Amino acid sequence: MLTLPDVALSSAGQEAVDLAASAGLKLDSWQRFVLDKGMSERADGNWAAPEVCVNVPRQNGKGAVIEARVLWGLFIGGEKQILLSAHEFKTTHNTMKRIERLIEGCPDLRKRVKQFHKTVGREGIELHDGRELKYIARSRGSGRGFTADCVIFDECMILGDDAMSALAPTSDAVENSQLWYLGSAGIGHLSQQMARLRKRCLTSLESGVPDPVLAYMEWSINQHRAECMPGCTEHDDIDSVQSLLRANPGVGYRLQVEKSMQRRLTMGDHLYARERLGVGEYPSDEADTWQVIGEDAWRSLAAAESAPEGEVVFAIDATPEQDYAAIAVAGRWRGGTHVEVAHHQPGMGWVVAKAKRMHEEHKPRCWVVDAGGPAGALIQELEEELGIKVVSPKMREVAQAAGQFFNAVADQSISHIDQPPLATALAGAQKRPLGEAWAWARRGVSVDISPLVAVTNAKWGLGVEVEETGDVVDNVW
Known part of the structure; x- marks a missing residue:
């Protein structure tokens, strides 16, 4: 994807390319393209694109773009202060060492460095004339107090409001400043x-009107969807060489086709699509919250005294990255259903172990885990430790569960105790098509929805037939 302001008359990109070459950094054609477009200038000499975003899969060489842009800003562009940040300081430290090596290897540049x-x-x-490049870690407070001509956000797929509020305003007092964002596909x-930058690009492409201040360059594929018919030509296969080439401009320079495609076997389809083919997961903006179930409707069903009566069902779900998991419970209450998040913790x-203790204490009707979801990897261990058969909904039943939960809210037959993890999940939840029905969208949402999926499946489990386990003699009274 590409969108560029339509006011460019010239570019300083070639100066950056030539300076990098003199320091021993030879740039690929795609890197030269990024610098040419990102450093385009208007008739008055100011940047055509005060904001530049480069979204490209890992290991394609975006670091060299950063290095060339920094060298130009320090030694040619006259930028008094450049700020370079990454999500983890070790990434910034590696960039720092590469820039220092380039300068040390070029006497004409080294003699201008004070320290x-x-x-x-x-x-x-720090240069002798006072120009500076500062490396800073991202945080709520980093960058405050600085005034920068250029701010570079590396690893911008991990860039939220706290860091933006601290770093982005540092360039507001400079008339001709730039913000550069470089990263790989979104991770949720x-x-x-x-997500905001990408949405601006999509809006400009849909409207045919270029964003007036943003140069956005993305290398990715448009992956097939679940509803695609056989022979679909509108979307791309993740296992094709064409997809790999389309999403990776560094193939032939630093990436090899055969080795890159072998990573699919190691990483699995989802991670391979994201990390190598640029298929990202992008959250909606805050204004798009409570899209499926309204906040007022949900809050009105909160009842502090509600609790499951009689037999219960437990369900487990996790985030796609498996960095958070939730255990939920559902049971009958006053003619309806009570749902609750029992546990929600990292990892x-x-x-x-928690499920085993809960099983022994509460003797639930069943445990529900979606075998096709992130928590599906736990099913075998759960069955071995609990001595039961875990109930796993089929695809159509996943849609049925979501529909039943939605309808229960609509007819006010569900109750809860207004827990923040569940409210947060509902606020950011979205639908994904599943045949002619829908299910909760795990990917591309702004929040962890594992508490929501868990309570949805627990409620569904109250109505399913449960397979008896254990010795038949154990069931004789």
């Missing part, structure tokens, strides 16, 4: 800023 600052918290490069709720390692 390489390496003291923790003051890392950067952590990719807030990347997956705690789940089975």
Whole structure:
């Protein structure tokens, strides 16, 4: 995807390319393209694109674009202060070492450097004329107090509002400043800023009107969807060489076709599509919350005294990255259904042990886990530890569960105790098509919806037939 302001008359990109070459950094054709478009200038000499975003899969060489842009800003562009940040400081530190090596290897550049600052918290490069490059870690407060001509956000697929509020305004007082965002495909709720930039690009492409201040360049494929018919030509196959080439401009320079495609076997289809083919997960903006179930409708069903009566069902779900998991419970209450998040914690390692204790204490009707979901990997261990058969909904039953939950809210036959994890999940929840019905969208949403999926499946489990397990003699009274 590509959108560029239509006001460019010239570009400083070639200067950056030539300077990088003199320092020993030879740029690929796609890197030269990014610098040419990202550093385009208007008739008055100001940047045609005050904001530049590069969204490209990993290991294609975006770091070299950063290095060339920094060298130009320090030694040609006259930028007084450049700020370079990444989600983890070790990434910024690696970039720092590469830039220093380029400068050290070019005497004409090295003689203009006053000092390489390496003291923790003051890392950067200072020239004799006072120009500076500062390396900073991203946080709520980092960057405050600085005034920058250029701010570069590396790893911008992990860039939220806290870091943006601290760093982006540092360039507001500079008349001709630039913000550069470089990263790979979105990874869900952590990719807030990347999602906004991408949405602006999509809006400009749909309307035919270029964004007036943004140069957005993305290498990715349009992956087949579940509803695609056989022979669909509108979307791309993740296992094709054409898809790999389309999404990776570094193939032939630093990426090899055969080795890259072998990663699909190692990573699985989802991670391969995201990390190698640019198929991202982008959250909706905050204005798009409570899209499926209205906040007022949900809050009105909160009852502090509600609790499951009689037999209960437990369900487990997790985030696609398996960095959070939830256990939920459902049971009958006053002619309707009570749902509740029993546990919601980081990681997956705690789940089975917790489930075993809950199973022994409450003797639930059944446990529900979607075998096709992220928590499906726990099913075998659960069955071994609990001595039961886990109930796993089929695809059509996943849609039925979501529909039943939605209808229960609509007819006010469900109750809850207004737990923040569940409310947060509902606020960011979206639908995904599933045949002629729908299910909760796990990917591309701004929040962790595992609590919502877990309570949905627990409620569904109250109405399914449960397979008896154990010795038949154990069931004789």
